[in-house]
Amino acid sequence: MVSVNYYLALSAILFTIGALGVLIRRNALVIFMSVELMLNAANLVFVAFAREYGVFSGQIFVFFVMTVAAAEVAVGLALIVTIFRSKQSIDVDEMNSLKG
Amino acid sequence: METTSGLFFFLAPWIVFAPLVGLLINLAIGQRLGEKGIGAVAASASGFAFVTALLQLYSLSVHPEGALVKVAEWIHIGNLALDWTFRVDTLSVTMMLVVSGVGTLIHIYAIGYMHEDVRFKHDVPRYRRFFVFLNLFIAAMMILISGDSYMMLFVGWEGVGLCSFLLIGFWYDMDTLGRPSWANSNAAKKAFITNRVGDFGFLIAGFLMFWYMGSFQFDAVFAAAPEVAHAEPWVITAITIFMLVGVAGKSAQIPLYIWLPDAMAGPTPVSALIHAATMVTAGVYLVTRSWPIYGLTHDGQYIVSTIGAVTALFAATIAVGQYDIKKVLAYSTISQLGFMVAAVGMGAFVAGMFHLITHAFFKALLFLSAGSVILGMERGHHHLPHGDHHEVFDPGDMRNMGGMRKTMPVTFWVYMIGTLALAGIFPFAGFWSKDEILLDAAKVFPHVYIMLAIAAFFTAFYMGRQIWMVFFGEARHAAAEHAEESPQVMTIPLMVLAALSILGGALNLPGVHTLTHWLEHSVHLAEHEGEVAAWLQVSWGGLNPIVALISTVAALLAIYLSWLLYGRNPLKAGQPDPLKKPLGPIFTGMENKWFIDEAYWFVFVDRYVDLANFLAQKVDWDFWHEWFHNSVIARGFVGLTRFLADPVDLGVVDRVSYWLSDLVKASSESLRKLQNGFVRSYALSVLLGVVAILGYLLFK
Numbered sequence: 001m002v003s004v005n006y007y008l009a010l011s012a013i014l015f016t017i018g019a020l021g022v023l024i025r026r027n028a029l030v031i032f033m034s035v036e037l038m039l040n041a042a043n044l045v046f047v048a049f050a051r052e053y054g055v056f057s058g059q060i061f062v063f064f065v066m067t068v069a070a071a072e073v074a075v076g077l078a079l080i081v082t083i084f085r086s087k088q089s090i091d092v093d094e095m096n097s098l099k100g
Numbered sequence: 101m102e103t104t105s106g107l108f109f110f111l112a113p114w115i116v117f118a119p120l121v122g123l124l125i126n127l128a129i130g131q132r133l134g135e136k137g138i139g140a141v142a143a144s145a146s147g148f149a150f151v152t153a154l155l156q157l158y159s160l161s162v163h164p165e166g167a168l169v170k171v172a173e174w175i176h177i178g179n180l181a182l183d184w185t186f187r188v189d190t191l192s193v194t195m196m197l198v199v200s201g202v203g204t205l206i207h208i209y210a211i212g213y214m215h216e217d218v219r220f221k222h223d224v225p226r227y228r229r230f231f232v233f234l235n236l237f238i239a240a241m242m243i244l245i246s247g248d249s250y251m252m253l254f255v256g257w258e259g260v261g262l263c264s265f266l267l268i269g270f271w272y273d274m275d276t277l278g279r280p281s282w283a284n285s286n287a288a289k290k291a292f293i294t295n296r297v298g299d300f301g302f303l304i305a306g307f308l309m310f311w312y313m314g315s316f317q318f319d320a321v322f323a324a325a326p327e328v329a330h331a332e333p334w335v336i337t338a339i340t341i342f343m344l345v346g347v348a349g350k351s352a353q354i355p356l357y358i359w360l361p362d363a364m365a366g367p368t369p370v371s372a373l374i375h376a377a378t379m380v381t382a383g384v385y386l387v388t389r390s391w392p393i394y395g396l397t398h399d400g401q402y403i404v405s406t407i408g409a410v411t412a413l414f415a416a417t418i419a420v421g422q423y424d425i426k427k428v429l430a431y432s433t434i435s436q437l438g439f440m441v442a443a444v445g446m447g448a449f450v451a452g453m454f455h456l457i458t459h460a461f462f463k464a465l466l467f468l469s470a471g472s473v474i475l476g477m478e479r480g481h482h483h484l485p486h487g488d489h490h491e492v493f494d495p496g497d498m499r500n501m502g503g504m505r506k507t508m509p510v511t512f513w514v515y516m517i518g519t520l521a522l523a524g525i526f527p528f529a530g531f532w533s534k535d536e537i538l539l540d541a542a543k544v545f546p547h548v549y550i551m552l553a554i555a556a557f558f559t560a561f562y563m564g565r566q567i568w569m570v571f572f573g574e575a576r577h578a579a580a581e582h583a584e585e586s587p588q589v590m591t592i593p594l595m596v597l598a599a600l601s602i603l604g605g606a607l608n609l610p611g612v613h614t615l616t617h618w619l620e621h622s623v624h625l626a627e628h629e630g631e632v633a634a635w636l637q638v639s640w641g642g643l644n645p646i647v648a649l650i651s652t653v654a655a656l657l658a659i660y661l662s663w664l665l666y667g668r669n670p671l672k673a674g675q676p677d678p679l680k681k682p683l684g685p686i687f688t689g690m691e692n693k694w695f696i697d698e699a700y701w702f703v704f705v706d707r708y709v710d711l712a713n714f715l716a717q718k719v720d721w722d723f724w725h726e727w728f729h730n731s732v733i734a735r736g737f738v739g740l741t742r743f744l745a746d747p748v749d750l751g752v753v754d755r756v757s758y759w760l761s762d763l764v765k766a767s768s769e770s771l772r773k774l775q776n777g778f779v780r781s782y783a784l785s786v787l788l789g790v791v792a793i794l795g796y797l798l799f800k
Contacts, residue, residue, distance in 0.1 A: 022780070
């Protein structure tokens with residue numbers, strides 16, 4: 001059986017990639033995808049520990065996270081569509097009307 | 101209570117309620133009743149009170165102890181229990197009969213008198229108001245004489261004072277000659293204010309009574325009085341003296357008599373009813389009612405009696421010098437009230453009450469006849485050619501009259517009867533009552549007797565003067581020549597009163613003493629103890645022939661003297677009074693009321709006005725308005741607001757808030773740079789924050 005440490009390492013790598021994606025990329029869709037990556041990194045940890053300890057609660061949490069992620073994507077995509085309609089762009093750096 | 105069954109004591113409250121009902125009817129629907137209806141309602145209300153009084157008389161003749169009839173609880177505080185209780189005893193019923201009897205006659209007379217009065221003065225709607233006031237007076241007077249406590253008496257006392265004020269000022273917008281002026285309302289105010297001085301004395305007497313005897317109720321006060329007299333004799337004297345102040349106000353004694361002559365500004369029936377026959381005798385009644393207190397203090401008796409005698413003499417001298425027919429009678433009333441006060445003061449309560457009754461008869465008669473004369477003059481004046489109407493004409497001035505026995509025969513005869521009764525000529529009513537007073541005075545206080553005897557001489561003189569001036573000689577004014585007799589509604593009450601003035605003496609004839617035995621049930625009569633001169637001990641059934649002879653001779657002499665001066669050579673128009681020359685300044689004094697009004701004006705009114713002016717100008721305006729308001733309040737307030745505005749508001753409050761706003765502004769200037777609009781930098785902040793929190797949690 002594969003040690004849980006590998007899963008954790010993979011999860012950490014995925015999370016880092018996601019976080020860097022959010023920070024670096026300017027395309028809103030890509031940022032969303034990076035957020036999904038971070039969520040799934042967390043899901044991986046949940047599942048790995050659930051299997052390690054033989055309990056279901058981790059897997060159940062994953063279902064919740066996936067549901068919330070789906071809902072978030074729905075809302076987020078709707079927002080991006082609306083922003084695109086008004087700005088003809090989804091570059092997050094151009095969405096700066098609220099700057100101080 | 102069994103003993104009073106079948107008697108009419110329980111009806112006693114109607115003595116007050118009957119006139120009240122009458123006045124309410126007149127108030128409510130008088131306008132629709134018309135003149136005849138108003139007069140009929142008012143007169144029958146008063147007549148009903150008289151019938152009630154007669155029923156009380158009958159009940160008392162069966163059960164002379166009388167009764168107390170409680171109508172309502174009034175004041176119950178602590179130990180003080182005052183009720184509205186009617187005290188029906190021989191004294192109060194005597195007063196009730198006089199008030200309601202004479203009152204009813206005057207009501208009837210007033211129906212005729214006011215009918216013409218309101219027409220001569222061009223104000224017919226006032227007719228109703230007159231009768232409302234008159235009934236109110238009867239009700240208040242009945243409360244006064246039927247009350248069972250000094251406080252209930254005081255309620256009536258104030259009530260009659262109010263009615264007196266209202267009726268003196270009945271023609272409030274004119275003077276006695278009908279010219280627009282405040283003279284009549286000033287006369288009303290004078291009466292009211294003078295009476296307030298007297299009421300002040302009454303109240304102090306009442307407070308002393310309550311403080312030392314613990315009650316206002318007559319029986320309780322009288323029961324406690326001997327003990328107080330023993331422990332603190334000065335209290336009793338003080339009560340009698342303060343009560344005398346009240347008596348002097350209401351019964352027009354020195355020094356408070358000055359209002360009564362001015363009270364003649366009211367219509368003549370008012371002068372007859374209130375200012376001669378009934379209200380002014382309230383003081384005499386009060387002293388009689390308080391006999392147990394007065395009986396305990398020789399000093400009090402001495403002072404009261406002397407005041408009465410001095411008043412009697414003093415007012416009689418003024419009456420000699422008056423020209424107004426009503427003014428003569430007014431001073432005569434003061435003088436006769438002096439007789440009564442002197443009598444009750446020295447303990448001759450029956451003599452005082454007797455004189456009160458007979459005086460009510462003949463003075464009411466004289467006033468009403470004088471009213472008849474005045475209206476006769478008015479009618480005569482009315483018939484003159486038009487040119488004369490604009491001159492100022494005084495229908496009451498005796499110098500305008502003369503020879504009126506031919507034009508007004510009925511009035512002349514009843515006036516003669518009244519005069520003889522007042523002068524004390526045998527066998528008219530005044531003879532008996534005045535003689536009784538003189539006899540008692542001679543026994544108790546000789547100096548009072550001398551003054552009263554001289555006053556009686558003056559009385560006969562000024563009445564003789566009046567008769568000669570008014571009814572004899574030649575008319576001194578065309579109005580007197582054309583005067584007309586009054587209608588029957590006025591002359592019939594005059595005849596009734598004339599009959600009473602003739603027969604009134606029968607109430608207490610020597611030997612029979614009906615009134616004495618009657619009043620014995622209410623007033624305990626003490627025989628005078630002490631030395632009495634031999635000539636005074638002669639008694640023909642209570643009548644002393646020497647005293648009677650002296651006063652009769654004096655009266656006849658005075659009338660003869662008046663005939664010499666005024667009858668033999670009647671006054672011509674414009675001629676000065678024949679007494680003016682021989683008496684000189686003395687007559688000027690009499691003519692001008694010894695300048696007492698002027699003196700009072702100088703001593704009290706002017707000083708009071710000065711004080712009021714000083715208070716208004718110096719204290720109120722200069723001090724309070726000018727100085728205090730402007731300097732202290734206004735300036736102080738401006739100073740305070742300036743302090744609050746400048747150093748406090750601008751200096752402290754504003755500076756703190758500016759500093760705060762500057763701080764917020766500066767900090768927000770630097771903080772706004774964080775809000776750069778790049779969503780990725782926010783995300784980096786979140787990441788760094790999370791890392792920081794996790795780092796803290798891991799490595800703490």
